Amino acid sequence: xxxxxxxxxxxxxxxxxxxxxxxxxxxxxxxxxxTIVRVDGAQPVDGHIPHIYxxxxxxxxxxxxxxPLHDVLGHDGSPSGASFAATERAEIRLYTAAxxxxxxxxxxxxxxxxxxxxxxxxxxxxxxxxxGYLREGGNTGIPVGVYRAGGTDAVIYLDADFLLGPxxxxxxxxxxxxxATKTSAVEWLLASLFSHFPEEKGSIAAVAFNVKGPDLCxxxxxxxxxxxxxxxxxKMGVEPKPFTQVEYFAPYTAKGFSLNTFRNNxxxxxxxxxLTWGLREVLQFAEVLLNKDDVDAKADALIDFIKExxxxxxxxxxxxxxxxxxxxxxxxxxxxxxxxxxxxxxDGESWRTHHVATIRKVRNRLxxxxxxxxxxxxxxxxxxxxxxxxFADRAVYVxxxxxxxxxxxxxxxxxxxSKLREHLERRDLGVKHLVVFVDELNKYAPGDGADTxxxxxxxxxxxRGRYLGLVLFSAQQFRSQVHRRVVGxxxxxxxxxxxxxxxxxxxxxxxSPATKTKLATLEKGQLMIRHPHFTQPxxxxxxxxxxxxxxxxxxxxxxxxxxxxxxxxxxxxxxxxPSITLPxxxxxxxxxxxxxxxxxxxxxxxxxxxxxxxxxASQFRKIVSAQSPVRPMAASIKxxxxxxxxxx
Amino acid sequence: xxxxxxxxxxxxxxxxxxLMQGLPGISEIKTAVxxxxxxxxxxxxxxxxQIVEGSVMxxxxxxxxxxxxxxxxxAFLDGAQKVRLVAQHxxxxxxxxxxxxxxxxxxxxxxxxxxxxxxxxEYKLYLxxxxxxxxxELAIGETKWPVVDTTRADxxxxxxxxxxxxxxxxxxxxxxxxxxxxxDQIAESWCSRNEAPLFVDGxxxxxxxVASSRCxxxxxxxxxxxYVEDDALRIVLNLGVNERSSVFKVSPRARNSVxxxxxxxxxxxxxxxxxxxxxxxxxxxxxxxxxxxxxxxxVLAETTPLALPDGRWDKMSYGVRxxxxxxxxIS
Numbered sequence: 001x002x003x004x005x006x007x008x009x010x011x012x013x014x015x016x017x018x019x020x021x022x023x024x025x026x027x028x029x030x031x032x033x034x035t036i037v038r039v040d041g042a043q044p045v046d047g048h049i050p051h052i053y054x055x056x057x058x059x060x061x062x063x064x065x066x067x068p069l070h071d072v073l074g075h076d077g078s079p080s081g082a083s084f085a086a087t088e089r090a091e092i093r094l095y096t097a098a099x100x101x102x103x104x105x106x107x108x109x110x111x112x113x114x115x116x117x118x119x120x121x122x123x124x125x126x127x128x129x130x131x132g133y134l135r136e137g138g139n140t141g142i143p144v145g146v147y148r149a150g151g152t153d154a155v156i157y158l159d160a161d162f163l164l165g166p167x168x169x170x171x172x173x174x175x176x177x178x179x180a181t182k183t184s185a186v187e188w189l190l191a192s193l194f195s196h197f198p199e200e201k202g203s204i205a206a207v208a209f210n211v212k213g214p215d216l217c218x219x220x221x222x223x224x225x226x227x228x229x230x231x232x233x234x235k236m237g238v239e240p241k242p243f244t245q246v247e248y249f250a251p252y253t254a255k256g257f258s259l260n261t262f263r264n265n266x267x268x269x270x271x272x273x274x275l276t277w278g279l280r281e282v283l284q285f286a287e288v289l290l291n292k293d294d295v296d297a298k299a300d301a302l303i304d305f306i307k308e309x310x311x312x313x314x315x316x317x318x319x320x321x322x323x324x325x326x327x328x329x330x331x332x333x334x335x336x337x338x339x340x341x342x343x344x345x346x347d348g349e350s351w352r353t354h355h356v357a358t359i360r361k362v363r364n365r366l367x368x369x370x371x372x373x374x375x376x377x378x379x380x381x382x383x384x385x386x387x388x389x390x391f392a393d394r395a396v397y398v399x400x401x402x403x404x405x406x407x408x409x410x411x412x413x414x415x416x417x418s419k420l421r422e423h424l425e426r427r428d429l430g431v432k433h434l435v436v437f438v439d440e441l442n443k444y445a446p447g448d449g450a451d452t453x454x455x456x457x458x459x460x461x462x463x464r465g466r467y468l469g470l471v472l473f474s475a476q477q478f479r480s481q482v483h484r485r486v487v488g489x490x491x492x493x494x495x496x497x498x499x500x501x502x503x504x505x506x507x508x509x510x511x512s513p514a515t516k517t518k519l520a521t522l523e524k525g526q527l528m529i530r531h532p533h534f535t536q537p538x539x540x541x542x543x544x545x546x547x548x549x550x551x552x553x554x555x556x557x558x559x560x561x562x563x564x565x566x567x568x569x570x571x572x573x574x575x576x577x578p579s580i581t582l583p584x585x586x587x588x589x590x591x592x593x594x595x596x597x598x599x600x601x602x603x604x605x606x607x608x609x610x611x612x613x614x615x616x617a618s619q620f621r622k623i624v625s626a627q628s629p630v631r632p633m634a635a636s637i638k639x640x641x642x643x644x645x646x647x648x
Numbered sequence: 649x650x651x652x653x654x655x656x657x658x659x660x661x662x663x664x665x666x667l668m669q670g671l672p673g674i675s676e677i678k679t680a681v682x683x684x685x686x687x688x689x690x691x692x693x694x695x696x697x698q699i700v701e702g703s704v705m706x707x708x709x710x711x712x713x714x715x716x717x718x719x720x721x722x723a724f725l726d727g728a729q730k731v732r733l734v735a736q737h738x739x740x741x742x743x744x745x746x747x748x749x750x751x752x753x754x755x756x757x758x759x760x761x762x763x764x765x766x767x768x769x770e771y772k773l774y775l776x777x778x779x780x781x782x783x784x785e786l787a788i789g790e791t792k793w794p795v796v797d798t799t800r801a802d803x804x805x806x807x808x809x810x811x812x813x814x815x816x817x818x819x820x821x822x823x824x825x826x827x828x829x830x831x832d833q834i835a836e837s838w839c840s841r842n843e844a845p846l847f848v849d850g851x852x853x854x855x856x857x858v859a860s861s862r863c864x865x866x867x868x869x870x871x872x873x874x875y876v877e878d879d880a881l882r883i884v885l886n887l888g889v890n891e892r893s894s895v896f897k898v899s900p901r902a903r904n905s906v907x908x909x910x911x912x913x914x915x916x917x918x919x920x921x922x923x924x925x926x927x928x929x930x931x932x933x934x935x936x937x938x939x940x941x942x943x944x945x946x947v948l949a950e951t952t953p954l955a956l957p958d959g960r961w962d963k964m965s966y967g968v969r970x971x972x973x974x975x976x977x978i979s
Contacts, residue, residue: 027758064973066957074954085952086719088757090973627933 005029005150006095006116008039014033019099021054021111024092029149031056033514034528034539035118036127037097041112052111053127053226054097055536058530068099090374096512098536100127124154129533133159142196143236144189145527145540155236156540158492160197162532164433168491172441172477175496179524182475183215185494186437187545189473193435194237194394202432203393206473207386207420209413210400211439214262218553219396220271222546229543240546245395249275249386250313251376251404251412256598257568258560260375261400262550265557272573274384274605275376275399279329281415282369282377282383283307288414288453288484289407298358299365305354306362310335319343319351329370330379336363341606365375373408377569380595382602386416388423391430410454413444417457424468433469436461441476454481462489478506495519495528495537511537565594569601576604577612588617596620653691659771659979663744663936664734666793667773670784673746673926674735674742695777697875700907701740701895705880710911710944713890720942721865722844723753723762724967728975729823733816734762737781741812743774746822748979749830751838751846752971753857759970765837769979774798774819779810796822839863845943845948849968852906852929859904859931865943866929869963871922878967885914885921892944895936898929907936911944913951914962 006025010016019040025031031054041050065071075081103110103126117123124147125131134141136156141157143564162168171189190206197204210216225233225240233240248271258264263272282289286303306326309315315335316323317344324335339359343351350356370377386397399416401409417436423429438444438458445458451562461472462485474490476482480502481629487493498519502508508516515537519528525544528537548556560571566585573580589597600619609615667674695750698707727749748769751813752759762766771793773786778799786793798818801807808814825962832855838846839861840919852858852866875898876884895908906929928947933939950965958969 064969070954070956074952074956081715086721086757086949087759087953087970089753089953089966090759090970173757624788646818 002116002117002120004117005031006037008093008111008113008116010113016111018102018110019106020096021052021099022094022096023116023380025092025116027091029093030093030118031059031093032149033057033059033518035149036100036124036147036538037128038117038119038123039041039111040117041114043112045107047111049111050112051103052114052125053100053102054111055100055127055538056095057098057536058096058514060094060096061091063091064093100535101129104138113333118150118152119154120152121154124152128156128538130157132533133157133161136522139200140159140198142189143192143238144529145542146232147538147540148189153235156529156538158529158531160201162479162491163193164197164201164435164471165469169466170462170472170490171474171492171494172479172487172490173473173475173494173496174498174502175477176499177477179497181383181496181524181527182439183550184525184545185496185527185542186473186475187219187547188542189214190235190396190435190437191243191545192238193495194243197433203430204433205391205393205395205397205431205437206396206417206435207399207621208437209439210398210402213403213550214402214554215550216415217248217261217263217400217426217550218400218548218557219243219398221548221553223544223548225544225546232541232543233546236543242547243396245392246271246398247387248398248400250400251275251373253562254374255562256375256594257565258563258571260403262402262554263344263557264561264571265558266560266571266574268557275386275412276378276382276384276602277376277415278378278380278383279327279332279384279561280311282373283311283366285415285453286369286413287417288411289372290365298355299362302354302358303353303361303366306332317352319346319348328380329367333363333367336367345591349582358533361592372405373411374410376404376412378602379601382599382606384602384606386419387430388419389428389430391434393431410452413438414453414457417461421461421465421468421470424470433471435471435473437473437475439475441474441482441486442478444581445474445480445486447483458486459483462486466484478502480507491532493530494506495530496526497522502518561612565589565597569597572601572605572611573616576608580613584613588620592620659746660732660734660744663732663771663773663793665733666786667742670786671737671742671780673684674737676735677733691693692934694874694877694881697898697908698894699707699894699896701909705876705883705896706894707883707887708894709940710890710892710948712941712945713948716947717945719946720845720969721754721847721946721950722836723751724759724847724849724965724971725749725751725831725835725838726968726971726975727827727828728972728979730979731820731823739812740776740779740810741814741816741819741821743819744760744976745770745772745774745819745826746979747823747827747830749827749834750971750974751834752967752974754913754967759967761974762838764841767975767978768834770826770830772796772823772826774822776808776810776815776818777934778807779815791956796826798822806870809837823943832858835864847947847965847967849971852901852931853898853903859906862931862933864931865946867947867965867968868927868929869960871925871927875927876910884910886923887925888923889913890948892928892940895940900960905932906930907932907940909940909944911947913948917960926963
């Protein structure tokens with residue numbers, strides 16, 4: 001057992017309570033804000049010596065000086081004179097600790113006088129009630145970091161039942177930008193989760209939305225792990241390796257040639273899939289892209305009519321010039337044009353109860369979508385999507401929306417989350433638990449502003465997701481600006497270094513001034529954790545994730561510049577068949593339009609056939625080689641008789 | 649004599665319980681329980697002393713005074729006493745006394761309790777047994793405190809009168825002596841180990857061992873007896889800051905002979921004549937002038953940090969204040 005490092009003290013002015021106590025230590029003791037200590041009571045209660053566990057939340061230091069003026073006088077007003085004094089004044093280190101746990105738990109009494117010890121690893125487990133979920137045969141602990149104080153290194157575990165449900169769920173992380181803490185913490189925690197999530201609880205995967213920068217673009221590439229981090233990995237039983245199963249999804253650029261992602265370097269394309277949707281997929285989420293002003297009741301009725309009666313059906317009507325089968329934005333536009341022409345011909349103001357103005361408005365708005373979400377929404381109706389139904393255990397699916405317009409980001413988020421939810425409800429996603437990581441929650445679920453579709457979805461996940469196995473890992477710079485119900489439903493909260501302004505908001509009043517100061521000065525790799533089992537926030541260190549960081553990845557695998565269509569096709573198909581060459585592509589595509597080439601490429605990528613060359617070539621319509629018409633020999637005019645008297 | 653209504657502490661309550669058990673019929677004194685004794689019961693007086701540095705008393709500027717001069721003291725010794733009037737028996741005061749002493753050593757500029765000799769703390773009952781009925785056993789469990797009879801006959805065979813104030817004075821004097829005894833014991837223990845120079849709060853002449861040791865230096869703050877007369881008195885009272893008097897020999901009756909001098913630690917301008925004035929005692933030596941200069945520099949180096957908020961801060965060193973605070977905390 002360690003030596004006592006302090007003694008509990010209490011005065012009438014500063015008494016101890018069941019939730020707080022005070023103790024003093026030697027000047028050079030290793031106690032600091034966030035240190036966990038154990039008090040051994042001196043008198044037994046009900047036959048048991050009480051043990052009280054607490055975490056230091058405030059510290060005081062003072063001397064026997066009654067007035068600062070006495071020190072000034074004592075040194076004749078010269079600060080440097082203090083160093084000549086033969087004796088230093090008696091000084092105290094007095095700490096206030098918040099009680100984490102009392103054993104026995106009943107009767108709950110004020111903390112008694114006693115000796116104070118630095119908590120050892122076993123003490124930390126008891127203090128944080130981790131002993132309840134780290135027991136043999138029912139271990140649901142997920143290492144989140146290492147608590148360090150004095151000579152104690154103790155792994156801090158989150159309870160999987162309270163991180164991924166069903167008891168509680170969701171995780172929220174806050175911290176200033178630029179320190180890479182938020183993304184790094186989530187990457188590390190996913191690695192830990194994949195290593196320690198109990199097998200008997202089923203499979204687990206993650207979908208991460210990369211909303212800015214290249215941070216999540218190299219999860220399958222090894223990063224630099226320093227020796228100190230290796231020790232942390234070893235201590236927490238996680239291998240310092242990148243994720244083994246990662247798939248990336250990104251829409252095309254507006255031109256449609258190459259993928260709109262930081263990860264479009266040719267060397268990385270083998271696990272990057274296009275994300276493209278057609279009319280059917282988009283119309284299901286039309287309200288994401290159409291605001292309230294756009295979609296009034298009349299417009300909504302027309303959109304419903306199209307979804308119910310026109311989409312993917314043979315549609316005929318006396319007003320139309322022909323039968324329509326609408327499968328793409330191009331088909332829809334043709335259908336609208338036919339409807340409007342027919343109405344003009346009949347000089348009618350309404351068709352099937354829909355006013356011409358409503359029809360024009362809906363046409364305008366829907367047609368606009370393919371422009372606003374160019375690269376994602378295809379006119380041709382080609383769909384390339386996440387592998388809903390065949391999600392793999394311990395796989396990460398990254399959807400890169402960093403370079404997209406806000407509308408497109410919203411559409412992608414809304415549709416993917418809805419699909420995930422549908423599949424999880426039907427239990428056919430492929431995995432039992434799914435973590436969805438969303439950064440910039442300030443933007444997607446703000447505390448104020450319009451009630452958007454995306455915010456409603458996030459609220460829905462936060463409030464009901466845990467019953468489905470759909471868990472939200474969210475991050476933002478300013479927690480105070482996120483909708484209260486989203487952060488309030490996060491069972492676990494992580495805090496990196498915080499901005500002083502943010503710390504002054506009402507949400508942080510429960511923290512002591514010293515804890516706030518520590519939060520404002522946290523180093524990289526340090527976090528403060530709140531978890532349902534912990535009665536007070538705990539500070540931990542976590543290792544740098546073993547994946548390549550965004551900046552390093554961007555330097556090693558620079559983003560490919562916009563290239564010609566031939567080169568873009570080559571880059572897209574070569575991962576499927578390395579024997580494909582640029583001359584071959586150029587030969588095959590020479591006679592076709594860009595749209596046709598893109599369509600062929602997309603179809604090939606979607607089908608991923610055995611024989612890539614043959615499949616790609618088969619996508620083009622036959623074109624008979626144009627033969628140059630042979631110029632018929634002109635019949636010679638009769639030649640003039642030799643004896644023509646008028647000849648020359 | 650000052651009576652302080654500080655309320656009984658745990659030791660006083662135990663003393664009262666012991667008395668109630670052994671002496672039925674006593675009355676608890678609920679107010680004005682702590683007696684703050686004067687420094688001494690002696691009357692102020694002037695005495696002549698033999699000058700050993702030169703032939704006449706002179707003011708001497710101490711050489712080598714600078715801001716960064718070092719102190720040679722390695723430790724501080726002080727004692728403390730608490731006198732509590734806890735009860736009375738038909739007008740006879742019953743006194744409980746706590747005496748204590750400690751050496752606080754300086755390690756890396758911080759003071760800590762000397763490890764070779766634990767602080768001494770003694771609890772005793774000071775009772776005028778001559779004026780009380782026979783007392784039963786004063787013990788509760790393992791708590792058994794000694795009783796000191798304050799009505800023993802003096803050297804002339806006279807007994808004190810039953811005047812409560814006389815009995816109170818007798819008790820205070822007995823407690824005073826007990827405290828001095830503890831101080832001497834701990835000082836002797838220090839000197840026997842030949843440790844670094846010890847700053848003793850008060851005189852060193854009571855113990856022969858201490859009075860003859862180079863390890864102990866006594867610094868006296870109270871001046872009920874001034875060892876100068878006539879012109880010498882004026883010279884001492886007009887000492888400037890960082891000046892000392894000539895060294896003289898103090899040879900009190902029933903005590904040991906030591907060398908001594910007056911030292912002005914702080915500028916007395918605007919204050920009473922004794923402001924910042926201390927008397928230093930050291931063992932006899934062959935080179936009193938050099939030794940007095942050296943020790944004076946040490947004593948002056950101990951004037952920072954200030955001993956405030958103690959009211960005697962003009963004469964008290966911070967190390968002595970630390971001893972007092974320590975003893976206040978443990979007794």
